[in-house]
Amino acid sequence: MNIFRTISAVAVAVSLWAFPATAEILPSPEGPVLLTVSGKIENTNEGETALLDLEMLRALGESVITTETIWTPDNHTFIGVRLKTLLEYIGAEGDTINATAINDYSVSIPISDATETGPIIAYEMDGKQLSRRDKGPLWVIYPFSSSRDYRTEVIYSRSIWQLDRISIK
Amino acid sequence: MLLVLIGLLCVLSITFLLSEIVRELRFLNSARSDNVHWALSQAEVEFLDFRNAVQTARTSTSPDALEDVVVEFDVFYSRVVTLRTGTFYSSLREIEPFGNSIEEIQNRLDAIIPIIDGPRTELRAALPTLGNQAAEMRPLLRTAATAGLQYFVERSDQSRENFASTLLHLALLATALVFALIVLLVYTRRVGNQTEIRGQELADAYARLNTILETSLDAVVVSDLDGRILNFNPSAERIFRYSQDEVIGKNIADIIIPDHFRDAHDAGMKRMRASGEQRVVGHGRVRLEAKRRNGEVFPVELALEKAQAGEDEMVIAFLRDISHSVAAETELVEARDKALAGEKAKTEFLAMMTHEIRTPLNGLMGNLTLLEKTPLSQKQRRYVRNMNISGGVLMHHVDAVLDVARFEAGAVQSREEVVHLGRLLQDIVDSQAIAVEMNGSHIQWGWIGKPAMWVRIDSSRLQQVLLNLVGNAIKFTHNGRIIIEAEQTGSTLELRVIDTGIGIPENEQERIFGDFQTIDRADSGIQSGTGLGLGVARRFVETMGGELGVESAEGEGSVFWVRLPLVIEDGPEEQDTTQLIEDAVTGCDILLVEDTEINLELAREILSGLGHHVTEARNGQEAVAKADKHRFELILMDIRMPVLDGLGATRAIREGNGACRDVPIVALSANVLPEARDRFVAAGMSGFLPKPLDENELQRVINQLTSRRHIPAETPRPQPRENPLQDLLDRYLSETVALFAWFDTKPDDLAEIAEQAHKVAGSAAAFGQPKLRDALVAVEMAAELGDRDQLRLAIDAAKEVWQDAPEPTLP
Numbered sequence: 001m002n003i004f005r006t007i008s009a010v011a012v013a014v015s016l017w018a019f020p021a022t023a024e025i026l027p028s029p030e031g032p033v034l035l036t037v038s039g040k041i042e043n044t045n046e047g048e049t050a051l052l053d054l055e056m057l058r059a060l061g062e063s064v065i066t067t068e069t070i071w072t073p074d075n076h077t078f079i080g081v082r083l084k085t086l087l088e089y090i091g092a093e094g095d096t097i098n099a100t101a102i103n104d105y106s107v108s109i110p111i112s113d114a115t116e117t118g119p120i121i122a123y124e125m126d127g128k129q130l131s132r133r134d135k136g137p138l139w140v141i142y143p144f145s146s147s148r149d150y151r152t153e154v155i156y157s158r159s160i161w162q163l164d165r166i167s168i169k
Numbered sequence: 170m171l172l173v174l175i176g177l178l179c180v181l182s183i184t185f186l187l188s189e190i191v192r193e194l195r196f197l198n199s200a201r202s203d204n205v206h207w208a209l210s211q212a213e214v215e216f217l218d219f220r221n222a223v224q225t226a227r228t229s230t231s232p233d234a235l236e237d238v239v240v241e242f243d244v245f246y247s248r249v250v251t252l253r254t255g256t257f258y259s260s261l262r263e264i265e266p267f268g269n270s271i272e273e274i275q276n277r278l279d280a281i282i283p284i285i286d287g288p289r290t291e292l293r294a295a296l297p298t299l300g301n302q303a304a305e306m307r308p309l310l311r312t313a314a315t316a317g318l319q320y321f322v323e324r325s326d327q328s329r330e331n332f333a334s335t336l337l338h339l340a341l342l343a344t345a346l347v348f349a350l351i352v353l354l355v356y357t358r359r360v361g362n363q364t365e366i367r368g369q370e371l372a373d374a375y376a377r378l379n380t381i382l383e384t385s386l387d388a389v390v391v392s393d394l395d396g397r398i399l400n401f402n403p404s405a406e407r408i409f410r411y412s413q414d415e416v417i418g419k420n421i422a423d424i425i426i427p428d429h430f431r432d433a434h435d436a437g438m439k440r441m442r443a444s445g446e447q448r449v450v451g452h453g454r455v456r457l458e459a460k461r462r463n464g465e466v467f468p469v470e471l472a473l474e475k476a477q478a479g480e481d482e483m484v485i486a487f488l489r490d491i492s493h494s495v496a497a498e499t500e501l502v503e504a505r506d507k508a509l510a511g512e513k514a515k516t517e518f519l520a521m522m523t524h525e526i527r528t529p530l531n532g533l534m535g536n537l538t539l540l541e542k543t544p545l546s547q548k549q550r551r552y553v554r555n556m557n558i559s560g561g562v563l564m565h566h567v568d569a570v571l572d573v574a575r576f577e578a579g580a581v582q583s584r585e586e587v588v589h590l591g592r593l594l595q596d597i598v599d600s601q602a603i604a605v606e607m608n609g610s611h612i613q614w615g616w617i618g619k620p621a622m623w624v625r626i627d628s629s630r631l632q633q634v635l636l637n638l639v640g641n642a643i644k645f646t647h648n649g650r651i652i653i654e655a656e657q658t659g660s661t662l663e664l665r666v667i668d669t670g671i672g673i674p675e676n677e678q679e680r681i682f683g684d685f686q687t688i689d690r691a692d693s694g695i696q697s698g699t700g701l702g703l704g705v706a707r708r709f710v711e712t713m714g715g716e717l718g719v720e721s722a723e724g725e726g727s728v729f730w731v732r733l734p735l736v737i738e739d740g741p742e743e744q745d746t747t748q749l750i751e752d753a754v755t756g757c758d759i760l761l762v763e764d765t766e767i768n769l770e771l772a773r774e775i776l777s778g779l780g781h782h783v784t785e786a787r788n789g790q791e792a793v794a795k796a797d798k799h800r801f802e803l804i805l806m807d808i809r810m811p812v813l814d815g816l817g818a819t820r821a822i823r824e825g826n827g828a829c830r831d832v833p834i835v836a837l838s839a840n841v842l843p844e845a846r847d848r849f850v851a852a853g854m855s856g857f858l859p860k861p862l863d864e865n866e867l868q869r870v871i872n873q874l875t876s877r878r879h880i881p882a883e884t885p886r887p888q889p890r891e892n893p894l895q896d897l898l899d900r901y902l903s904e905t906v907a908l909f910a911w912f913d914t915k916p917d918d919l920a921e922i923a924e925q926a927h928k929v930a931g932s933a934a935a936f937g938q939p940k941l942r943d944a945l946v947a948v949e950m951a952a953e954l955g956d957r958d959q960l961r962l963a964i965d966a967a968k969e970v971w972q973d974a975p976e977p978t979l980p
Binding site: 068069070071072073102103105131132133134135161162 | 215218240242243244250251254255
C-alpha cells in the first residue's frame with residue numbers, strides 16, 4: 001500500500017468536494033485497473049478517461065451495506081465506494097451513468113440514484129475481495145433490505161455485477 | 170337498519186377489493202423476478218462464449234486467447250453459481266432436471282478450476298480436454314434451460330389464471346357493489362320521500378294550528394318560564410290592544426298584569442321556576458284581572474297550561490274578557506236582591522195583617538167561649554156554637570192567605586195527626602148547616618162502603634180543603650142538595666163534595682184552580698171571595714200527596730173529589746172534655762203579661778175558670794219587675810207590648826238574677842209564622858200559645874210545663890209523628906247557610922243585617938253554637954252602630970266561626 005498516494009487521493013477528494021468546478025489531473029493507477037470512467041467528467045488521468053485501481057477506490061472511503069440479494073443466499077456484508085463519492089471524485093457532470101460489465105451487459109443508472117444512503121460500488125463481500133468468478137471485481141449494490149423501493153425489477157436490473165466500465169452522459 | 174347493513178356491506182366489499190388490488194399490485198411491483206428467461210439464455214450465451222474462447226485458443230498461439238478463456242470461464246462460472254445458489258432460483262432448483270443439471274455443471278466446472286488457475290502452459294495443454302468437457306456440459310445446460318423455461322411457462326400460466334380469477338372477483342364485487350348502491354339509492358329516495366311527506370304534514374298541522382290560534386275568540390298568550398312573550402294571537406291583540414310585533418320578547422308582567430297583581434305574579438313565576446310548584450297552571454279556569462294598553466283593569470277568565478317544546482318549557486295562557494258578563498251578572502244580582510226585598514216586604518205585610526186581624530178575632534172568640542159558660546137556652550147555645558165554628562172558619566181564611574205566603578217561601582210541611590174522620594166530617598156539616606139552610610138547601614154526609622175510623626192525616630189542611638169545597642157548593646146551590654161522600658178503596662181515601670147547583674162550564678173547569686180566579690155571575694147574585702180558595706186547596710192536597718179534581722155539567726151540578734193516601738190508625742180511648750179538665754192541674758201561680766185590656770181580661774177569665782191564681786202585668790218592664798221579686802210557676806207573655814216587648818222581657822228575666830229566671834215562659838202571639846216561633850225560642854221562651862187562646866190548649870201547656878203536673882190523668886193524645894225539634898234544627902241550618910250566602914252578596918241595608926244576624930244568633934245559642942252566636946251579635950251591633958268597616962270585619966269573623974263551629978245539637 002502506498003500511504004502517500006492514499007493521502008494525496010483523500011486530499012484531492014476533499015479539495016474537489018470544496019471546489020467541484022475545478023478540473024484536476026488524477027493520479028495514475030498503479031495496480032490493475034478495475035474501473036474505466038469516460039464521458040462527461042472533469043477529472044481524468046488517461047486522456048478523456050479516468051482509470052481507477054483498487055487502491056484508489058479504497059482511498060475514496062469505505063462504505064458498508066449489509067443486505068440480502070436475490071442472487072445469493074443469506075445476508076452479506078458488502079464494502080465499497082459510495083457511488084456519489086465516486087462521481088464527485090471524477091467530477092461527473094451528466095445525469096445518466098451507463099454501466100457496462102465484462103460480458104458487455106450494459107445498464108443505465110440515473111445520477112439521481114447516487115445519494116448519501118444510495119448504492120455503493122462494492123469490491124468486498126463478507127471480508128473477501130470479490131473475484132471475477134464471484135461477480136467481481138466490482139458489483140453495484142443497493143441497500144435492498146432497507147427499503148421496498150429498492151426491491152423493484154428496475155433496481156435489480158441496475159445492480160450490475162462484473163462491472164468494469166462506466167460512462168457519464 | 171337496512172341502511173346500516175348496506176353501508177356495512179359496501180365498506181366490507183370496498184375493503185376486500187382494495188386488499189385484492191393491493192395484493193396484485195405488490196405481486197407485480199415487488200418483481201422478485203430477474204428476467205429468468207434472460208438469465209437462462211444468458212447462461213447459454215456465456216457457455217457458448219467460453220466454448221468459442223476455448224476453440225479460438227486451440228487454433229491461436231496468442232496469450233490473449235488464453236486470457237479470454239479464463240475471463241469467459243469466470244463469467245460462466247459466476248452465472249452458474251448464481252443459478253445454483255441465488256434465492257430467486259430456489260423453486261426452479263426443486264425441479265429435478267434443472268437442479269441436477271446445474272449441480273453437475275457446477276461439479277464439472279469446479280473440477281476444471283485447477284487447470285484454469287494453473288500455469289498458462291498447462292492450460293494450453295489442457296485445451297482439448299476443456300473442449301471435451303464443454304461438449305459434455307452442453308446437453309446438461311440445454312436440459313437445465315429447457316426445464317427452467319418449461320417451469321416458467323407453467324408458472325406464468327398459473328399466474329395468468331390467478332390474475333384472471335382475481336379480475337373475475339373484482340368484476341363480481343364491482344357488480345355487487347353497484348347493486349348495493351342501487352338498493353341504497355332506492356332506499357334513500359324512499360326515505361327522502363317520506364321525509365318530504367312528513368314535512369308537508371307538519372306544515373299542514375302548523376297551518377291548522379295557526380288558523381285555530383288566529384281565529385280563537387279567547388286570547389292566547391304564550392311565554393317562556395321567564396315570562397318573555399313568544400306568541401300573541403289576534404284575539405289577544407284585540408283584547409289587550411297591543412300588536413303582536415310590539416310585545417314579542419317583552420315580559421308578560423309589563424304588558425298585561427295589573428300593577429296590584431305584579432308581586433303575586435312575580436312570586437308565582439319564581440316559585441314555578443324554582444320548585445315546579447303550580448298554583449294556577451293546570452287548575453282550570455280561574456277569575457283574575459288583567460290590564461289593557463290604556464291601563465284599564467278588567468276581569469278575565471284565565472286558564473294556564475304548561476307545555477314542553479323540545480328542550481324549553483313554556484306557559485300558555487288562555488284569557489277571556491268577561492267584563493261584559495261580569496257587568497250583566499252584577500245587574501242580575503241587584504235585580505235579584507230587589508226582588509227578594511220585595512218578596513220579603515210582602516211576607517212582612519202578610520204577617521202584620523195576620524196579627525192585626527187575629528187580635529180582634531182573639532177577643533171575639535174568647536168572649537164566645539166565656540158566653541158558652543153562662544146559662545143559655547138551647548137555641549142560644551146552638552147559635553153560640555155556630556158562631557164559634559164560623560169564627561174558626563174566619564180564622565182559617567186568614568190562615569189561607571198566610572198559607573199562600575208560606576207556600577211562596579217554600580216552607581210548607583204537612584203536619585199529620587191521628588183524627589176520627591167521621592167526627593171531622595160531622596163538624597164540617599154542623600158548622601155549615603146554617604149557611605146551607607139559608608139557601609134553602611140540605612146537607613148531609615155518609616160512607617160509601619166500609620167506613621174508616623181513625624186515620625193519620627193533616628186534619629187542619631183537610632178541614633180547610635173541605636170547608637172550601639163545601640163553601641163553594643153552598644154558594645152555588647139554591648134549593649138543592651149537598652152531599653159529602655167518603656169511600657176507602659185500598660190505600661186511597663176518596664172524598665166527594667157533590668152539589669145540585671149551577672155547575673161549571675167545561676172550559677172553566679181547569680181555570681178555577683188558579684190563584685185569584687173567581688166566577689162572577691150577574692144573574693146568580695153571588696158575592697165573590699178572595700179567589701184563592703181552590704188554588705190553595707189544590708196546593709194543600711198535593712202537599713199531602715193526593716189529588717183534587719172536578720167533574721161538572723152546567724145546570725146539573727158539580728162533583729169535587731179529593732183522593733188522599735189512607736193511613737189507618739188505632740184510635741185513642743174515648744175521653745170527653747169534662748174528664749180532661751177534672752184531671753187538669755189547678756191552682757197554679759201564674760204571671761199573665763198582656764197590654765190589650767180585652768185580651769188580658771179574656772185570658773184572666775179563662776185561667777181563673779180553670780182554677781189558677783193570676784197576677785197581671787201590662788208590659789214587659791212591669792213583668793220583669795214582678796218576676797224579679799216573686800217566683801211564679803208559669804209566665805204567659807204577650808210579644809208586642811209597649812215599653813219593653815215580650816222578647817226583651819224574657820231575655821231580661823233569663824239573664825237576670827231574679828226569682829223567676831228559670832221559670833217556664835210561654836209566648837202568646839197572633840203571629841203564627843214559624844220564623845216568629847224561632848225568635849221566641851231564641852229569646853229563651855219555653856213554649857208558644859197562638860192567639861186566640863183556646864182553653865184546652867192552655868190547660869195542656871200548663872199541665873206540661875208546671876211542676877205540679879198531674880201525671881196519671883195526662884191526656885194520651887197522639888203525638889205528631891215528626892220531631893218538631895229536628896225540624897227546627899234543619900231550618901236553623903238552612904237559615905244559617907242562607908244568611909251567609911246573603912252576606913256574600915254584600916247587602917247594604919244595615920237594619921236588615923242587624924235583624925237577620927239577630928235572628929240566627931238566637932238560634933245559634935239554642936243549638937249549641939255559642940261562639941257563632943257571639944260573632945253574630947257582634948255583626949248585629951256593628952250594623953246598628955252603622956260602622957261599615959267594623960261590620961265587614963265582623964261578618965268575615967263570623968264566617969270563620971261558622972266554618973269552624975261544631976255540629977249543631979238539639980237543645
